[in-house]
Amino acid sequence: MRRLANRVLIVPNYVYDARRFMSSSSAARSADDRERLAAHITMDYHRIEKGMALPAPRAGFGQDVIERLLVHIPQYEAAYGADATTEVARNALTEYQAFNRANGVVNTKLDAFLSGRPATNGEGGTVELTREQLFPFSDDQALSFVRSRRSVRQFTGETIPNEVIEEAVRLAQRAPSVCNRQAARVYVANQRDRMDQALKFQNGNRGFGDRLGAVFVITADMRAFTTLGERNQAWVDGGIFAMSLAMSLHSLKLGACMLNWSVPARHDKRARAALGIDDNQAIITMLGAGYPVEDVRIAESPRRQLDSVLHWL
Incomplete structure (x- = not known):
């Protein structure tokens, strides 16, 4: 009986999830509120950041992304004011602009946009780290912590x-x-x-x-x-x-x-x-x-054998 009842209830439960996804995300509606519009801006400025973080970025990459940002950033700031979302986006665009100029590529629309209000030189874009900065811990420390x-x-x-x-x-x-x-x-x-x-x-x-x-x-x-x-x-x-x-x-x-x-x-x-x-x-x-008690008893919870989890492609 329980299995039969579950079969009947599976569809309305999926409908519940689908309805909420459709009404909340911008998959089936416009980016008509602060969070939805911020998501589009973040997604696009991060595309610029990812491109700049490649081993050999191509000068002038992502023109379609730039065009969207030049529409969405002013739209967002007009409705909600400048905040961390648009400041990070502006900083990413400023680094992108400098990279392209150094490689002989000029985007006049982007130049005009950034000249209207310069970036704050805060977060956004890329940052260079040494390998030691990327892994500032010993092997023993890392393994002991995770285990x-x-x-x-x-x-x-x-x-x-x-x-x-x-x-x-x-x-x-x-x-x-x-x-x-x-x-x-x-x-x-x-x-x-x-x-x-x-x-x-x-x-x-x-x-x-x-x-x-x-x-x-x-x-x-x-x-x-x-x-x-x-x-x-x-x-x-x-x-x-x-x-x-x-x-x-x-x-x-x-x-x-x-x-x-x-x-x-x-x-x-x-x-x-x-x-x-x-x-x-x-x-x-x-x-x-x-806060754990001084002497803690835990479930041992043995892990599966590695060969049942790890599959080589």
Whole structure:
């Protein structure tokens, strides 16, 4: 009976996801709000950055990208004002312009655009690093850190302070995302009543949820996505960010445990209504974190044999 009921419910659950993707992303609508337009600008300035980061960039590359940026940046600034999105874009364009000039390529439209308001020489474009700067740690340090991450379920109950949570999220933002659009968002509770409210929607925290020091709800803003091919990208980018957050918490000597969010549509609706999470956010997972007790017992969780995971093409 359960399998039959699931067959009946699969389609409406997929429709629930599809409806929210269509109404949130710009795959089937115009980029008519701040987040959707910012996604298009970010996607295009990052194309410029990626081109500049190639071993041998071609002078004058990406003219179609430049044309879009020269439309979208003024459109965005007229509606919402200049902010980090457009400043980073302007800085990337300034580096691109200098590279092209050095190689005998002049774009008069771009020159006129940038002369109207020069870039701030802040973030954006490319940066050169030595190999030592790229890997500023010993082999032993790196291997020990990665191998030591474990899922923890025994905590002291001590609250994780706001500033520690902020540092963990700041570190997690190093996670890669499609075209640097950084769709991941984090809703956090570190007060007992708020944590309990969130945890009642998740049934995998029994026996330890009451000892957590913070609860994180990781989401992805579907307004960051622009094509039908990105219909599942929220779960990819959100999942990568969630793992980055777990590693960031580990680096701060906090224990963490992923709290699965594989729920039917009706449950998802109730949770986002109770927690104040917008419909344009895809809830990826919850994550519980806290200060571990002195002697921690963990699930051993042996890993699969390598040959069952690794397949050579």
